[in-house]
Amino acid sequence: MPLFNEFSMPVFHIDGEPVEYEPGEKILSAALRCGKIIPHYCYHPGMSVVATCRMCLVDVVDLGNGRPAPKLQTACSMDAAEGMKVETLNPKVEEGRKLVNEFLLVNHPLDCPICDQSGECTLQDYAFEYGSGKSEMDYSKRVNGWRDIGTFVALERNRCIQCSRCDRFTREITGTNEFGMFNRGHELTVDTYSDRPMTNKFQGNMADICPVGAITEKEFRFKRRAWKLKKNRSICTGCSTGCNITIEHDRNEIFRLKPHENQNVNKWWLCDEGRLTYRMMNERKTRIHQPLGRVDGKLEAISWEEAYAAIAERVGDMSPLPEEVLALTDTHASNEELFLLQKLLKDIFSAENIFCPLPKWEQSESEFFINTLITTDKTPNRAGALALKIKGDATSAKLKKAIEAELKVVFVLGNPFEAEVEVLEKIKKAQLVVHLGTFHNSWNDIADVVLPGQYYSEKEGTFTNKDQRVQATEVAVQALRRTRPEWRILADLSSALGQESSYGSSADVFNVMTKQVKAFSGLSYAEICGSGKELTQRTKDSGMKVVKAQT
Amino acid sequence: MTEETLVLFKNIRNPKYDKSLAAYKNSGGFKSLKKVFGMKPEEVVQEVKESGIRGRGGAGFPTGLKWGFMAKGTGKPSYLVANADESEPGTCKDRELMLKDPHMFLEGLMIGCYAIGCHHGYVYVRGEYFASIKSLNVAVDELYADGLLGSDPLGSGFNLDITIHTGAGAYICGEESALLDSLEGKRGHPRVKPPFPAVSGFNGCPTSVNNVETLACMPFILGDNGAEAFKSFGPQNNSGTHLVSLSGHVNRPGVYELRMDVNMKDIIYEFGGGISNGKKLKGVIPGGSSSPVMTADEVDVLYNFDDLAKKGTMMGSAALIVFDEDTDVVKLLHRITRFYAHESCGQCTPCREGTHWSRQIVRDFLNGNGSDEKLERLNRVGGNMMGTTLCALGDAAAMPIQSFVKKFPEEFRKYYATV
Ligand SMILES: Cc1cc2nc3c(=O)[nH]c(=O)nc-3n(C[C@H](O)[C@H](O)[C@H](O)COP(=O)(O)O)c2cc1C
Ligand code: SF4
Ligand code: SF4
Ligand code: SF4
Numbered sequence A: 001m002p003l004f005n006e007f008s009m010p011v012f013h014i015d016g017e018p019v020e021y022e023p024g025e026k027i028l029s030a031a032l033r034c035g036k037i038i039p040h041y042c043y044h045p046g047m048s049v050v051a052t053c054r055m056c057l058v059d060v061v062d063l064g065n066g067r068p069a070p071k072l073q074t075a076c077s078m079d080a081a082e083g084m085k086v087e088t089l090n091p092k093v094e095e096g097r098k099l100v101n102e103f104l105l106v107n108h109p110l111d112c113p114i115c116d117q118s119g120e121c122t123l124q125d126y127a128f129e130y131g132s133g134k135s136e137m138d139y140s141k142r143v144n145g146w147r148d149i150g151t152f153v154a155l156e157r158n159r160c161i162q163c164s165r166c167d168r169f170t171r172e173i174t175g176t177n178e179f180g181m182f183n184r185g186h187e188l189t190v191d192t193y194s195d196r197p198m199t200n201k202f203q204g205n206m207a208d209i210c211p212v213g214a215i216t217e218k219e220f221r222f223k224r225r226a227w228k229l230k231k232n233r234s235i236c237t238g239c240s241t242g243c244n245i246t247i248e249h250d251r252n253e254i255f256r257l258k259p260h261e262n263q264n265v266n267k268w269w270l271c272d273e274g275r276l277t278y279r280m281m282n283e284r285k286t287r288i289h290q291p292l293g294r295v296d297g298k299l300e301a302i303s304w305e306e307a308y309a310a311i312a313e314r315v316g317d318m319s320p321l322p323e324e325v326l327a328l329t330d331t332h333a334s335n336e337e338l339f340l341l342q343k344l345l346k347d348i349f350s351a352e353n354i355f356c357p358l359p360k361w362e363q364s365e366s367e368f369f370i371n372t373l374i375t376t377d378k379t380p381n382r383a384g385a386l387a388l389k390i391k392g393d394a395t396s397a398k399l400k401k402a403i404e405a406e407l408k409v410v411f412v413l414g415n416p417f418e419a420e421v422e423v424l425e426k427i428k429k430a431q432l433v434v435h436l437g438t439f440h441n442s443w444n445d446i447a448d449v450v451l452p453g454q455y456y457s458e459k460e461g462t463f464t465n466k467d468q469r470v471q472a473t474e475v476a477v478q479a480l481r482r483t484r485p486e487w488r489i490l491a492d493l494s495s496a497l498g499q500e501s502s503y504g505s506s507a508d509v510f511n512v513m514t515k516q517v518k519a520f521s522g523l524s525y526a527e528i529c530g531s532g533k534e535l536t537q538r539t540k541d542s543g544m545k546v547v548k549a550q551t
Numbered sequence B: 001m002t003e004e005t006l007v008l009f010k011n012i013r014n015p016k017y018d019k020s021l022a023a024y025k026n027s028g029g030f031k032s033l034k035k036v037f038g039m040k041p042e043e044v045v046q047e048v049k050e051s052g053i054r055g056r057g058g059a060g061f062p063t064g065l066k067w068g069f070m071a072k073g074t075g076k077p078s079y080l081v082a083n084a085d086e087s088e089p090g091t092c093k094d095r096e097l098m099l100k101d102p103h104m105f106l107e108g109l110m111i112g113c114y115a116i117g118c119h120h121g122y123v124y125v126r127g128e129y130f131a132s133i134k135s136l137n138v139a140v141d142e143l144y145a146d147g148l149l150g151s152d153p154l155g156s157g158f159n160l161d162i163t164i165h166t167g168a169g170a171y172i173c174g175e176e177s178a179l180l181d182s183l184e185g186k187r188g189h190p191r192v193k194p195p196f197p198a199v200s201g202f203n204g205c206p207t208s209v210n211n212v213e214t215l216a217c218m219p220f221i222l223g224d225n226g227a228e229a230f231k232s233f234g235p236q237n238n239s240g241t242h243l244v245s246l247s248g249h250v251n252r253p254g255v256y257e258l259r260m261d262v263n264m265k266d267i268i269y270e271f272g273g274g275i276s277n278g279k280k281l282k283g284v285i286p287g288g289s290s291s292p293v294m295t296a297d298e299v300d301v302l303y304n305f306d307d308l309a310k311k312g313t314m315m316g317s318a319a320l321i322v323f324d325e326d327t328d329v330v331k332l333l334h335r336i337t338r339f340y341a342h343e344s345c346g347q348c349t350p351c352r353e354g355t356h357w358s359r360q361i362v363r364d365f366l367n368g369n370g371s372d373e374k375l376e377r378l379n380r381v382g383g384n385m386m387g388t389t390l391c392a393l394g395d396a397a398a399m400p401i402q403s404f405v406k407k408f409p410e411e412f413r414k415y416y417a418t419v
């Protein structure tokens, strides 16, 4: 509970402590905002208030006019008021919570040992806190059964506590209306309409908001107990929206991605496609495991030192002219990596030919915010490349011209232009092709040296999303032993080629970048690690077209 | 006192009355509406306030006050919706009005519309009331044909339409906010309040929901000296005549129009002609199935809102259910708990689970599995629904349970006591 010296907003009291509220704000919302937990199930800050679970009962001992409320009130639906005094811990409130939780458990299977929600279930938590430990229910429990409701989530209706969050989700958040409440009274249950499976692309969120184990992710079911999972903040790189996520992992294996609330980016949500990218993070077969060098036409394992030495030697022999050096990159590279690649070219070769595919894309407007999350743009750090003035597309005249030159040294970062046969053919002829990448791809076939990089779940980095917000990833899992983060490889290469560099971390690179690149000036790494920060100097994306909502 | 006081039933008690528009006009119908059209809407609301009429739908909220709460200057249309979903067990008075004298009710509805500036009134009728629905539709057609509905009735310049809407048979749709959801075409689930309908009701517009009988009183109240006369029909704060639905073990069950200062004993023994088959009285449910039960020695009380409230019960919708000495009270409670378990909308926890669980416990007694512990549990489960739910159905389900256990504990014990 922060201490306020001065209140800019009106104030009421919860358990004797002053709490600010915005006019019209509800007790629960104000309480949560300042870190005061009032148990609740049906309330969700992103959806309408229904006040049906009755768990958030509080005692309003003073309505603000000196008089108490006649009975316990639901904090989620009651407006905070100047001078109001709310008690959330007195025996009356405890009694209220106890009775509500008892009612919820009367027909609940309590099959926690085989329930995936176990460990992150609010019903379970409150049953521990407010349950009597013994049931007075002598009769057989309600049985509604399992339903197959969609590709992404499973529905175990016996565990449902009828909070209607899922129902409100498809009505208010996706607008797809494919899910609803059926029957009434104690038979009230949830299901899809007409037995049709759900089609919305955001089903995983329903598993997130379901307070119990009624809706769970099919991908995650039965794989790991929730309490075993370690969590790290990151940014989804599935598209250029850059949704904030937590990567949840155990023993170096990633089990799922969950949204991390960021009101400026993804609010509380994440798309299913993005969630599925966790599979890539665990992928080992197609990963490049160690540095490779071409010996007699075949790629063979070499050490990092051998690789750097070989490159330095070849470059020394050739002493290429600026136009004989080229770099290609994709936008899965972080801001720091793009910056270092650009710097390497400039500092060592005085070269400027660096290209990155930036296909045209469309941003659809929608009356439902969530639809703007998935974009057709699968270039996660597109805005970062633009801010560094790295451009290009397979048909651009500049790129065409650049590859016509007698190329001597080519650096390829990631997997750019892989479908462009002409580009590949031309580059094949270059004397030295160095590929930095995480996965085996067609660039390996023409590379002379392959340097294994790391996936974004394994390293630090910052990405600039479509709204020009710079956000950071952290290390979630340990990378393969003989790989190195690309920013480090690029720094090492620079040293090997004669320009000493001494970056200790990606953050170091970031700090240098903020000094040398105008678009990034004024940003601090610490700031970005919270919920990101928008670039002050915006670069226009000419490849973006806004499409009006279809109604 | 053994005479009815005829205000609402003045036509219905006339054997020659044929409920046509002509007959209603003959009896002095639509005079009040004409008078009202000459008044300012605020003056009409003021008259209604003066009459002291309290809503007949169950809660007894002053109607004038309710109309006064209607949000003004919102730029949105206002609505008046007549609550004709009459489904509180024991209640059958609105049906009489709609079936036998629809025009009196409709005139009242029109007066209400004028008072709150509503140009489109709705009647939400219980789906099973086939005959009433027909009767209302015929009456509304007559009104349109006569020019009393539509544009500019009686040269008032006040355009007015009325739509008869039929429900699909859910008790909960009698609760005003669930009624509005249902009227909008949604599932009939009570809404969070506030906002109250007077601020955001039908389609988010200011709305007043009023019981059929409440509205049917309007032609009288707005008639000559009506408010004064209405007030004189009962003790202070309990104005008017009202319709009492008398049912159960009496010789002459039926709907009676009574002043509010009639003793409940007289209703049973004089109007109802006493307990049928010469049996003795065991108890009464005074105001519809949700009101707390009373024993035979408590029935000497004036039958109105305040006097019954003083006795720890309520008049509700004035449905007096009488039961004799042979009645199995546990079975009676089982029937009531079954009703609430069936009619709970299920959205809020205590009511959804509590109505069903309490029904299971009562059934356990009937199956010979009762115990002191279970009796206590029944009382606790009932009590836990009281005051913890979103709408009043939770309370309605809790009150009978708690009162039956309190007033007739021996009857429960009979089911499990070893002889
Ligand atoms: C569960 C429940 C059922 C109700 N059913 C009815 C009903 O059938 N008819 C009715 O007029 N009022 C019913 N009410 C009361 C209405 O909510 C509302 O108070 C009433 O229609 C207002 O009209 P009045 O002011 O004229 O009484 C019910 C209330 C609850 C909580
Ligand atoms: S939903 Fe929660 S309480 Fe229920 S079985 Fe699962 S973990 Fe246990
Ligand atoms: S399935 Fe989950 S989210 Fe949906 S109503 Fe049940 S408990 Fe709530
Ligand atoms: S009290 Fe019962 S009927 Fe009323 S809203 Fe809650 S569950 Fe529905």
Ligand code: FES
Pocket: A039, A040, A041, A042, A043, A050, A051, A052, A053, A054, A055, A056, A057, A074, A075, A076, A077
């Ligand atoms: S959170 Fe308030 S009633 Fe559910």
